[in-house]
Amino acid sequence: MTTTARDTSTTGTPTGTPTGALVDGVLFDIDDTIVDTRSAFVAALAAVTARYLPPLPADEAARRDEALLAMWRADVNGHYRRYTRGEIAYLEQKRERANELHAAHGGPELDETAFAAWDAVFDAAFRAAWVAHPETEAALVALLDAGISLGALSNAQTSMQTAKLAAAGLADRVPLLVAVDTLGFGKPDPRVFLEACRRLGTDPRRTAYVGDEADVDALAARDAGLVGVWLDRPGSRRHPVDEQTVTGVAVIRSLAELPGVLGL
Structure with missing residues (x-):
């Protein structure tokens, strides 16, 4: 029993x-x-890519999409982990990561105002894919x-x-x-x-x-x-x-x- x-x-x-x-x-x-969440990041990054990054031929765009996802998830410079230790604010770590993506893939540098618009695009697509x-x-x-x-x-x-x-x-x-x-x-x-x-x-x-x-x-x-x-x-x-x-x-x-x- x-x-x-x-x-x-x-x-x-x-x-x-x-x-x-x-x-x-x-x-x-x-x-x-x-x-x-991985799939939600795919959707979010596709949305900001369409708005902020230069167009590429299909095969190159596919490789870039894979690189963007890997870079975002890996956060190799540890911005998100700094946030989880209470060292920086949430939006600060996200803006740092967004600018690293842009620097690596030909996007514009985002100041505070531009990042707010970028984040709105990212966040809407991200939430819709949960x-x-x-x-x-x-x-x-x-x-x-x-x-x-x-x-x-x-x-x-x-x-x-x-x-x-x-x-x-x-x-x-x-x-x-x-x-x-x-x-x-x-x-x-x-x-x-x-x-x-x-x-x-x-x-x-x-x-x-x-x-x-x-x-x-x-x-x-x-x-x-x-x-x-x-x-x-x-x-x-x-x-x-x-x-x-x-x-x-x-x-x-x-x-x-x-x-x-x-x-x-």
Whole structure:
């Protein structure tokens, strides 16, 4: 007979976690973990390319599109991570990255006024393209049916991420618990993981954190005392990863694998 470990009714999730499960709660990264943000970036960059970058023959344009996406996602100069450490403002990091794209691909330099117009184009296309990954729904249902409490921890702004979860149809299943503006800094600082566990109502040792980046997600969660899970989707890495350094965490290729990894 299946017994239950605890009552999670205050979190709005089903009660009763099977004692055979490895965790009582799961925290998710949002971007490129449960929401297909990569595809949304493709749409956003296509919109600003059409408005701001010089036209190219089709084959060259396709290569440029791939380079733009890789450059934006990699953020090789670390502007976004400076933002998550509380060192610069959100729009400052975004303007720096936009100007780096333009400098590399023949676009005009953006002053504050020009960047505001650029950002409006980018943001409208970005928001219109927010959707969940195809396997997200089934994975969440499996976890909820097993009585697991769910929440989200993100390195982006609360307003952006709550809107993103709502647009992707996930807000009722995965409430945002901690964002970068909750404490004024984000991952990999262990305090954000512990605060998310506190809000979820779970012991960090019985809480998994699932994210698409090995360092700031799975390894940082492990170091904070959680169960780290690296979602390494084929072909989607933002940065090169030395896989020999990724130890003490579970590695999955799809969210469909998550319930099994957690013993459900």
